[in-house]
Amino acid sequence: MKRTLTALAFLAATTSLAQAEGVLNLYNWGNYTGPDLLAKFEAETGIKVTVTDYDSNDTALAKIEAGGHGFDLVVPSTNYVPIFVQKGLAVELDMAKLPNHANIAPEWMDVAWDPGRTHSVPWQWGSIGMSVNTAVYTGDINTSAIFLDVPDELKGKINVVPEMTDVVNLAVMYVGGEPCTEDTEVLKKARDVLLAAKPHWISMDYGATEKLANNDWAASVNWNGSSMRARLANDTVAHGYPKEGYPIFMDSVMLLADAQNVEEAYTFMNFIMEPENAAMISAFARYNNGIAGSEAFMPEDMKTAPEVVTPEEHQAAGVFLPTCSPTAQQYMTAIWTELLK
Amino acid sequence: MSPAEQSQRRKSSRNGWLLSAPALSLLFLAASGPLLIVLVYSFLTPGQYGNVIWEFSLDGWVGILFTRDIFDGTMNLADAHLTIFWRSVKLSLMTTALTFALGFPTAWFIATRPPAQRAMWLFLITIPFWTNLLIRTFAINEVIRNEGLMNTVLISLGLISEPIRLINTDTAVFIGMAYVYLPLMVLPLFAAIDRFDMKLLEAGYDLYASRLQVLRHVILPIVKPGIIAGSILVFVPSLGAYVTPRVLGGGKNMMIGNFIELQFGQGRNWPLGAALSMALLLIVMAALLIYVRASTKGSNPHG
Structure with a gap:
């Protein structure tokens, strides 16, 4: 029996090793992605995330439209989400792969720029x-x-x-x-x-x-x-x-139409909608995140901050x-x- | 010339072309390729959210000088655009003048040192190039800001009671540009002065020329190619400067570089941005032509 367990553990270890080859290219705003979040994601899934910075929505849009960028995910602001959809640069999300989609707070679910959140999931808002x-x-x-x-x-x-x-x-x-x-x-x-x-x-x-x-x-x-x-x-x-x-504003994660690492991208999107992980995003850049239940995991100084909790x-x-x-x-x-x- | 010699010469010329072909094709493709794209884009129609629509339009070029007033719909001379262009040209000319005023004595000083010391002085001049432009600009920012090194020292010495407000002014941009581009002026000036035959000075004095006359009629005409080269090297990049005005100027007033960026970014008018870039290129070319004409005229021996 013990031997079987060891064998199973070995099997599990090798499968996760095999998964470790996964990579993901995230195109996000500068100084917006905490290194501890990425470390946790890599430890849990074996997927290595490479982050590339941009400084404005227009830069991101222009670069992605030009093609050949190699990015899988992008994080545009509210008013740019419809542009990415309209130009066919980002695709509709497969809800079956996003069980944590239900964690999106009700007030952030049926938003004007993406009704029902079919194309984007929350990153942070402020x-x-x-x-x-x-x-x-x-x-x-x-x-x-x-x-x-x-x-x-x-x-x-x-x-x-x-x-x-x-x-x-x-x-x-x-x-x-x-x-x-x-x-x-x-x-x-x-x-x-x-x-x-x-x-x-x-x-x-x-x-x-x-x-x-x-x-x-x-x-x-x-x-x-x-x-x-x-x-x-x-x-x-x-x-x-x-x-x-x-x-x-709210910056939301979108899956690009020409993404190379689609499965890894879904794993990441699902990961960041876990309340504990969403709170890690907030703890780094000090903005709210739009995931229900993340409040409990927020750093103490953010729970009552008048800048974060709008009076x-x-x-x-x-x-x-x-x-x-x-x-x-x-x-x-x-x-x-x-x-x- | 014997046929053998002729064929030898042809061969070496062919080899020369072959050897330089990689560099030439790289230069040609890297310089003209993107430029052609910019040129084509300047004649297209702006897309809804950035990018372009492939429809011919002159609006980009017209937009450099004229804008439709958004309130009464009339076409007017775009005084905002002209103000921005003039600010850039003025600042570049001032930077060129200041770097010359500072660079000429420096270059003269280095060129008149004993040969063994010159290498060391030149080496000192090139030290700023070891650091990235952005970092150097932020370093100046750190020195001149209100609570920065300069003001803290002056206040603690009791020389001033209120900080000198320099940061985010045109003066700050001017100082920053002169600092950044000074080596580009000193090096060609040094090369020219280094070749200058000091015996000519003595000859001038022997002919009862005053110090000023020697400077005007002997030194300046001979080192003129160095002055021209230095001025071009300073003026051209100053005109397109982007980082220095943004970091030291506080972003309240645009330069051409910032204005072009606006069109490709938040302004979403790529054809206007492309046309502005081409116009900037034309200004630079015009400046170069004037310089070249002035320099060839000067080098003709007269009398």
Whole structure:
């Protein structure tokens, strides 16, 4: 009997060794994939994951469309998911291979950009708002006026991230419009507000986490996860949720039509929808993940963090940016060019 | 020439071509292939979400100089585009001038050292090339930022009470560019000055020329090829600079490089981006032609 067991164990060991040849190529945002998550995945499945970074949705889209990239999975934002589907770059998922699909939190299941989650599974979600050093400015921080009608204390000390879609839409919502609007009256107002505010900005740059932490900047238009990381280093930094409306994003994993390692890709997607693993993703980049039950595994400092758990009174102002029409995109680019000329 | 000698010469010329064929074909394919694609793309129609549609259109080229006002629909001169172009050209010219002002005395100093020491000085000049451009730029950023090395030292010495705000200004970009491109100016200048015959200086003084006259009428005309080579080496990459303005300038004002990137990224207008790239190439070619004409005119002995 003992011998049989040993033989079985040996058999199991060799099969897992055989599986160890599996590889997976993940194309994801930079500084977004925790090494401990990949180590755990490799230990459990024997599949070795190679991560390649990108810095914008447009870069990812252009590279994948060009072909010959060798990637299996990509992690586009909400408003790019329909583009990947429409262009036939990502395929419909085989639910039989994703038993953990049921773990997706109900509010993230029937989303406008992918009803029923047939083409994408959640990676992380967050929002863009105002990071403010409350030692410098003590007024209300839950408003886009922080960067569009800059308070005197923050003049020359506030940064704006160079994200065209987010920044223009924050301004559009500030003047009372809808995101991706084609209403030229609204766009004109948004442009004027931006142009008038720009002289008070110190820069339009990334890297807010470090620069808020070391007091180079006193405020920034910023992502909530970055705000939290800045607060952990500098406890006077707080995150404001603009009441006029702020964009919520979710980055979701999609299976590419020309993926070479399809089985491994399914194993990975299923793996990250396990609550414990989803919590590992969050613990690394400090964003929420959209998997029900992952809260229990979250690091203590994230369970109550006001940047991660959106306070009830600010939830209503959050808006998912739709996929803007080419016309709306042209308007935004024109305003952006004018702003940065 | 005997027939044997002729065939020998033909053979060696053929061998020369054969030997250089790999390098030539690599240069040809690597340089003209992508350029042709860019050229073709500049005449196409932008796709809905990036990329292009294969329909001929001149909009990319028209878009360099003219934009349709999004609010009243009229075609206007694109002053935003011109502002961006002018900023790049101005900054490149200023960088060239500053690197020359700093580089000429440096090159002169090195060329007038004893031969044994020159190698060491030249070696020192090339040290910055050991490090990646991005890292050097971030190093400057670390030195000049508000809470950086320069300001902390000056404040602790009591020389200033408020930090000098240099980071994210045009001055910061200017300093950064001059720092990055200085070696490219010094090296060709050194090569030219190194060949300069110092006896000519004495001859000039013997003929009662003042120091300034010697500089203007003896030194500068002879080292002119070095000045031209250095200026081209600095001006051309400055024009397309992308990293330095982005890191040190704080991204508030675009340069041509950043503007082209916008078209291929969030702007989703690849034909305009391609047309802008070609326009940049034309500006560079025009600058080169002016230089070449100026240099051939100067080297003709007159009288």
